[in-house]
Amino acid sequence: METILTGVRTNGELTLGNFLGAIRPMAELAKKYHKTHKINVFVPDLHTIIADVQGDLQANIIRSLKYYLAAGLPIHDNILVYRQSYVPAHSELTWILNCTATMGETSRMIQYKEKSDGGKETANVGIFDYPVLMAADILLYSAKYVPVGEDQFQHLELTRDLALRFNHRAGKEIFLPPSITSEQAEFMGLSSGLRIRDLQNPEKKMDKSSPNANSKIMLSDEPAVASKKIMSATTDNLAKIDYDMFNQPGISNLLQILSLLTDTTLENVTAVWAGEDSYGAFKQNVATVVSDFLTDFQAKYNSIDDKTVLDLLEKGEKRANEIAKRKLLEAQKAVGLR
Numbered sequence: 001m002e003t004i005l006t007g008v009r010t011n012g013e014l015t016l017g018n019f020l021g022a023i024r025p026m027a028e029l030a031k032k033y034h035k036t037h038k039i040n041v042f043v044p045d046l047h048t049i050i051a052d053v054q055g056d057l058q059a060n061i062i063r064s065l066k067y068y069l070a071a072g073l074p075i076h077d078n079i080l081v082y083r084q085s086y087v088p089a090h091s092e093l094t095w096i097l098n099c100t101a102t103m104g105e106t107s108r109m110i111q112y113k114e115k116s117d118g119g120k121e122t123a124n125v126g127i128f129d130y131p132v133l134m135a136a137d138i139l140l141y142s143a144k145y146v147p148v149g150e151d152q153f154q155h156l157e158l159t160r161d162l163a164l165r166f167n168h169r170a171g172k173e174i175f176l177p178p179s180i181t182s183e184q185a186e187f188m189g190l191s192s193g194l195r196i197r198d199l200q201n202p203e204k205k206m207d208k209s210s211p212n213a214n215s216k217i218m219l220s221d222e223p224a225v226a227s228k229k230i231m232s233a234t235t236d237n238l239a240k241i242d243y244d245m246f247n248q249p250g251i252s253n254l255l256q257i258l259s260l261l262t263d264t265t266l267e268n269v270t271a272v273w274a275g276e277d278s279y280g281a282f283k284q285n286v287a288t289v290v291s292d293f294l295t296d297f298q299a300k301y302n303s304i305d306d307k308t309v310l311d312l313l314e315k316g317e318k319r320a321n322e323i324a325k326r327k328l329l330e331a332q333k334a335v336g337l338r
């Protein structure tokens, strides 16, 4: 049985970018494949502590898992839910993979460069080692598909490289390399990786850690507040509505959001608005769609109790430990530790 796996850091509230890039695709894939695939939804709490945590980490974890359930993640024996730090094999395999990964590889990671402010002396080592831990998260469970946003594709490529190198040195297939990124996108039903943009600066991705509240829609935003954020989103003065990320990133981002939230293809959404030469009605439509989505999603979220999540974690962590320990032992044997 193939495995589909993903995780979202829980430093604080999550954004519409996290939802559209990872949470919803995972819930949709789980609905479609849970009878034929293993589905792992885990919380990378060790990745979370590389940066400040807003609020209580445990509360953030529960909230993030409720988001998957509110997005339609079924409850089924083939679906494992667990916290990374409750499965020590993640940390142990990271050390072994640290001895496979090179300094050059990890320092080339875009996220490392951004988060460490170009590799500053004061950046913590966790930020540097982040992609190796991510590789361990994936390789321990032989995950073939890893639904993530486009910003994480470079880490998936590194995971593949590490798996192939480790196997080559071991002289046998210990790790399953995850599929190449174009296949990952295809598996999610996309032509390429998804990147929802910052509403104020559409050159950048919508980022939960951005200090500007107007740049991002949070899943907990009051629908009316979110609507205002869309109305004040940066666009351009080209007076046309076209999907053109290069010349019209702001408008294209809104088209993208509209397409995803209305389950309509980008071509169709764009065709509806082509020919408009002012942006008011278009923005109003996106604002309404976003605020209706939040109203509905938050009602679903509020109907889920903590106990449902805690029960899933208890069961999931036991099984995840069994699976992860087996793969860790194979890796330990391959390098002579056992």
Ligand code: TYM
Residues within 6 Å of the ligand: 005, 006, 007, 008, 009, 010, 017, 018, 019, 020, 021, 022, 044, 047, 133, 134, 137, 138, 146, 147, 148, 149, 150, 151, 152, 155, 194, 195, 196, 197, 205, 206, 207, 208
């Ligand atoms: P994190 O917490 O930064 O982001 C969680 C997920 O949300 C996606 N995402 C976006 N997608 C589209 N547009 C955006 N603006 C946007 N912002 C965030 C991210 O691509 C990601 O899928 N390294 C991961 C967590 C992780 C992980 C793993 C994921 C750790 N180990 C193993 C998969 C498998 C991360 O930083 O996610």
